[in-house]
Amino acid sequence: MTSTATEPDTRTGAPRTTSAAAPARRTAPDGVRLEAVARGFDGPQGRHEVLRDLDLDLGAGEIAAVVGPSGCGKSTLLRLVAGLDRPSAGEIRLGDSPLRGTDPRTAVAFQEPRLLPWRTLEKNVALGLPRGTGRAEGRDRVRHLLQLVGLEHAAALRPREVSGGMAQRASLARALARSPEVLLLDEPFGALDALTRLRMQDLLLEIHAAEPTTVLVVTHDVEEALYLADRVLLLRSLREDSVSGSIARDLDVPGTRPRDRADRELAALRAELLEGLGVHTHHTAPTPSEISS
Template structure:
């Protein structure tokens, strides 16, 4: 890969009819299932409900984006699926197994790269390798991932010596090092400038095409959600509506990736989602 930051060409055939979303790789296989999941926290002698009655299936190879107002539980939902927190109600399953803490089949990347500053990029990526990986096998896997994210030329540099976008690419490579079945991304491009963010979106799609995995991405950017995902989940704030479930709407995104960012269908869906977020225009 000579330049992973070059934007791929738009979908020359245009988008399909609205509602005909891209077909996931394995439509019969559910990598993640949430049944009536809820999460509440103690607050001033009562319980503050952050998530309620979340029913969700993530299909193998699917990309699902989560949007919603601040405080609606987006990051809480991701942490629950990552096993970094436990639900107050309901059950989460990875494959056929109930989730009881972190699961080796999942990997997480956050908004900040969280690289160890004293290690080179290749050594940071190697931290994501499964335990017991042989030295030779590990070196080959790290080299492969650095090529995938376009960082083979920077393998021996340290985080302070590279740009924010390069550091975030190294973070993605580290998350992919264990070949996860489920990749969880919490605002992975939120700290980047606008141009780098667009390029990172294209890179994520390139990575997904090369190594298909189930992806759940939390984002505040509606356009990003529509560009990347097969489905977009709109969460509601339970502080404003305490009687309903957390999922306010599910939007099926039509067309194959990579999509034309200027397509009118995506523009219409953007308006719908923004209205769901309380932004009217």
């Protein structure tokens, strides 16, 4: 009978003081710049544009979230920045250099953990280490990351022996193993239950505080976007608009992380984003006196 580990009752993942220090980052995190980026595909019914005239400048260490209706190009955008696809027009720059295919300075974590079932969590995380990493250095790095995501007690377990949240934490640790300057997250918590999802959001912010990196996260959850990000990009569906560019709105999120999930300003931005997605919230904006009180 397979033993099963469960999520701890308390929130985990806070940085801990350990004997294995985190390896120093070689350079400061890079920013990302997209200039007039477009992506289209040819099909039986002709050319289908997914992204158009997309200009985006992500500062080093910034967290940006992307929301939008299905088919608006959210995952396509992430694939382009990851170097897994190439734009039909425009240019993507990572730091000072144009992006030409996959780049070791970027890492991706997907909605599914995609762990190798025959490997332990420790060995799955080790798969993310850069080529040429020494054995002792790699062992220390993996140990540090497992402690960072609260999985040091589960290092020897295999994916089938842990919960979905623990598997997702291992996937996140694997993405961080190479100390990426740019971390790309595609619906990373979408398959988790509501409570585990909230804990994973807090964990991501704790990891970002411990190991700052530029983060671009795609999500369908407007509240998640506002809680995590410094800014939220709302993409439009080009099927419904044959003229405008892909970015419908680019909203700065007030306050500093971690934010109060019940903040009134966030509630107003949530209503604005949902309206942009075609969801009427019946939200009444607070008066200036209510905001200041």
